[in-house]
Amino acid sequence: MNNTDAMAGWLPFFLTAHNGQRQVEWGYMGRERFTEPFFLDTLQRLLYRQFNHLFRQQSGLDLLLERAQSHPGLPLKGIVFHMSRCGSTLAAQWLAALPDSVVLSEPEPLDTLLQWPAPYSNTETIQALLAALGQPRRESDRRLFLKTDCWHTAHIDRLLTAFPDTPWVFLYRNPVEVLVSQQRMPGWHMVPGTMTGHGLHPPDELWNNPLGNGAWILSAILDQAGQAMKRHSNGLLLNYSELPEALENKLAIHFGLDLNTQDAETLRAVAGRHSKHRHAEFKPDAAEKRAVADTHILELADRWLDKPYRLLEQLRLDDATNLSSKPSFPLGTP
Numbered sequence: 542m543n544n545t546d547a548m549a550g551w552l553p554f555f556l557t558a559h560n561g562q563r564q565v566e567w568g569y570m571g572r573e574r575f576t577e578p579f580f581l582d583t584l585q586r587l588l589y590r591q592f593n594h595l596f597r598q599q600s601g602l603d604l605l606l607e608r609a610q611s612h613p614g615l616p617l618k619g620i621v622f623h624m625s626r627c628g629s630t631l632a633a634q635w636l637a638a639l640p641d642s643v644v645l646s647e648p649e650p651l652d653t654l655l656q657w658p659a660p661y662s663n664t665e666t667i668q669a670l671l672a673a674l675g676q677p678r679r680e681s682d683r684r685l686f687l688k689t690d691c692w693h694t695a696h697i698d699r700l701l702t703a704f705p706d707t708p709w710v711f712l713y714r715n716p717v718e719v720l721v722s723q724q725r726m727p728g729w730h731m732v733p734g735t736m737t738g739h740g741l742h743p744p745d746e747l748w749n750n751p752l753g754n755g756a757w758i759l760s761a762i763l764d765q766a767g768q769a770m771k772r773h774s775n776g777l778l779l780n781y782s783e784l785p786e787a788l789e790n791k792l793a794i795h796f797g798l799d800l801n802t803q804d805a806e807t808l809r810a811v812a813g814r815h816s817k818h819r820h821a822e823f824k825p826d827a828a829e830k831r832a833v834a835d836t837h838i839l840e841l842a843d844r845w846l847d848k849p850y851r852l853l854e855q856l857r858l859d860d861a862t863n864l865s866s867k868p869s870f871p872l873g874t875p
Contacts, residue, residue: 548608553673554584554597556653563661565605565650567598574678576637578630580648602666609669614676615643615685619796620700620709624762625691625730626722627714628784631812631823633688635788636796638811639804641683645674647690655696656738667703686796692730694762695739697769707775708795711766713853714781716759716846718830720838723755731755756841763849770856778857785812785823 554568568587577583587593619636623629630646637644645651654662654670675685693700694711701709723731730736733747733754743757770776777795779787789808793800800808813823834842 546612548604548612551598552676553605553650553670554588554593556650556657556670558657563602563657565600565602567600568593569596572678575644575646577646578634579646584649602661602669605669605673606665609665609672612672612676614672614674615682617671617675617687617704617707618642618684619686620704620707621686621688622694622697622709622711622766623688623691624694624711624713624719624759624766625728626719627712627781628779629688629691629712631784632710632712632788632792633686634814635785635792635808635811636686638807639798639800641681642686643675643678643682643684644686644688645671646688648674648687650674651687652690652693655693655699664699664703667699671704690730691728691762692736692739692741692758694765694769695736695741697765698772701769701773708777708797709773709775710777710779710792710795711769711853712779712781713763713766713850715827715831716756716763716842716850717834717838718781718827719759720752720756720842720846721830721834724752724838727751727755730758752837753841753845756845760845760849763846763853767849767852767856770853778853778860780854780857782825782827784825788812 548567550569550571551567552570553565555566557564557566568584569592570583570587573583573587575583577586621629621632621636633644633646636642637646650670651667651674654667656662671685671687677683689700701707730741731751731754733743733749733751736742736758741758741761743754747754747757766778770778777791779791783791789805789812793808814821
């Protein structure tokens, strides 16, 4: 980081549109890190600071594109797509514990950009935004990871085209378990009408049925992931049932992580904690969620989600069979 750079330590907080003009709203972060479970958590903390109340800056997209040339940021070494409520935040926190990595977990500016029409949201702008967000936070930082919102799987082709050589993973889970979680605490994508900007348009019959609307959205996400596995290389499917062990014996290998013994011990400690409540232990809850699923959830899962889920499972198991003959080594092995 160059102290003579007037924009050093600044990053895009928001993308906005005023009178047809697309703008970037920059805020100051300095050398602080993204350590919270979500980008929004970090953003809210920074927004409370008086400096960012008084001195946030605005620019056009041209500055974003110019800085991508002069300050290209860290190389993107992995993308985490997911179904929601399936261990993706645990994966992001696990990656964030690496001593040389920056993790962007569901960054709001990317969500805005993906909803903008062409030419504002072209490949070059997507790359430039990730470059601005993915600046090194420490002298030791060498790589960047992105965890998308679950509905960004609707844009998986655009993102993988923008970063064609980057390995990626799709995390998913038994649909009944996901619907139980969403019934208890609905996510934004469960609200009818919220996903139209991402090209997701459930049938009109689900307009007054938020859980049914969400089941349709989740089915579209699973379908897009299955198609992407067939169209794009460098993909890996991970089922929640494989966590947390798969972070070490599958994800690390897929993302090319060369970890020493100390790194491995630190990451195992992270994998043993609850991703959103750091002082709590990670405890699989699949059986409990399946046990409390009501008839409505079972019917929705059967109607919308069973088929795409089974197709993903078949792809995952076929891939595991193909890889079973290859040797693997635990993390920390010399």
